[in-house]
Amino acid sequence: MILEQITEQLTETLTSRVLTLFGHAVDRIVLQAPPRLAMGDLATPLCLELAKALKRKPRELAEAMVSGLQLPMFVQSVTVEGAGYLNFRFDRGAFTAAHISNVMAPGAATGERVIVEHTNINPNKAAHIGHLRNAVLGDTYVRCMKWLGHRVETQNYIDDTGVQVADVVVAFQHLEPKSLAEVRAMTEDPSVRFDYYCWDVYSKMAAYYAENPEAQQWRRDTLHAIEKHEGDTFEFASTIARAIVKRHIATMLRLGITYDLLPKESDIIALHFWDRAFELLKSSGAVIQETEGKHKDCWVMKLDESAEFEGMNEPDKILVRSNGTVTYTGKDIAYQLWKFGLLDRTFNFRKFSTYDDGHILWETTSGEGDSNAPRFGGAQKVVNVIDVRQSYLQKVVKEGVRQLGHAREAENSIHYSYEMVALTPATAKALGIDVSEEDSKKPYIEMSGRKGLGVKADDLIDALQSKAAESVREGSKREGLTDADVDQLGREIAVAALRYFMLKYGRNKVIAFDFNEALTFEGDSGPYLQYSTVRVENIFRKMAERGVESKLDPASLDALTLNEGLTDEMWELVRLSAELPSAIRRATDALELSIITHDLFVLAQKFNSFYHKYPILNEKDPAERQRRAVCADVFRQTMRATLGLLGIPVPERM
């Protein structure tokens, strides 16, 4: 916050000075921390850029800029260094005193309504680690956006009438027949892990289709029956979908991931969202019916003239099949329009469940709604967290919104794309999966629900949890810990390890999943951040226990005292802490949350180094102890707040 203010003021000052001195207008000024602390706290290569335009030597320009330059508050000095950089140094004490009461202060409310859609797992099988990447990215993004002051609504779309659910229905009706009552009993039996059970059922069904292609008629009939509510097929599908969605919600809750609303595809159909969207698309000419060629009788969106789709063999996208049924993309356009409040109708809502903290999870319904439901939808910005492989579909959705004349909403339709989580051949073999000779040469193997190939989310969390609990038991400081405490710690550490693992890679990197890497609690990991935080909390706890004066009340902070003795190591903790808010802004703008984990890791490293070098509890000089304690406190506050944004809990001890 304070750093952002300084940067803003310096930008203004420098811009106007360049204008008055040289009559030159600059449109942006790069101000960043120089590579080494000795070079100062902020620097700009401004004069190097100016040199060319003004045909003068950079250092000469720099000298002219510097003399008599009015410096903002907290900036103590400016020097010319290197080839002509302007380097600014802060008043460390004053900055620290101002920062400590302002660490990670949340942004003011912006009033902007943002819908974030994430998770979106087909409700026909257990969640796997690829789904975890999606949910962790989405949830962390939501937490950051809320911190920045936006009003965020989290939606988890349920495709309860799609092919994948239909295939499980087909399996229960044909492959290993079970009555609706039997299936329902299974979903209510706590000893059955229904999502795991369906994982196998689904892959068996897929294998059966491969062997018996004629069986695909079952799928078509089932899809039709679901859509038309014929017999008990719709009941079958919704029973299965509902039971599995509950499992997914429970799995994600283990990681602290929650939702506000579950929009269901069946309701989009029942409430005729598509029919309305279709009318709009037809009347605007965005879709037309082909009368010849291979798309004869289909309604398609013509995209061959759009620059976005240039060069594609077959850019046109079919929204309505020749048999009159709607594709997923068609429904998705209708859903997207609703999210922006551009469809002249809405869902009804009812409670799905209530989280322990009282937060209500709502679902859509085409039946009677709850009049107490909040108003969902109608956002200014919509962010869809979806795998990069669906980029084309997301572009079509965006284009559909644009062709209906909603240019601004199209621009604010953001596809938060990320690469898949794949398995290394070694991991796949370790899971007992048959790996073909060809596949074992690849760097990684794509997971496939169809083939039943993947690591289930709950299995990974279980493995992390038991490994973490084991480490706690082996730890030296576990006296007085009950079994319940150990379990609790194991859970918290597992969450940290997993969420950090999913966030630390850039979103365009394929994660080739490796158990050893995911299970690491050392070095660049979530537990390292937790451990560092537990350490700093311990210091303050012990100070309180032993009655050591820590003098942290703002009134007693003396900027000069601080300034005199703040070493580079101490100052670096403060400055890195002050840089985090802008890092979070950059991270959300670029949809690159790894920036946050990286910066936080660097900060924790600095702290651990500081920790070993500067004891606090045993420091006899009160002024020196206070300086150290202030820096430790800055770190403590930063970690508490930022780990919260990452969804990583801070344990009592480890």
Added chain:
RNA sequence: GCGCCCAUAGCUCAGCUGGAUAGAGCGUCAGCCUCCGGAGCUGAAGGUCGUAGGUUCGAAUCCUACUGGGCGCACCA
């Protein structure tokens, strides 16, 4: 074939809109617990930033071509 993405230390990755001497983690080697908790700290070794051109005062970063790998290009989602 067309489009998107990836290529940086032995391995896994950072490197923010082009800026100062390219950095971490893991692994390897050498050290550090009578001292706030060793899931930690200190140090060492380890690099032609895939290749070749180009733009620029300045390129891992931007442009072009190429090489290797991945993913898309359904009347599936």
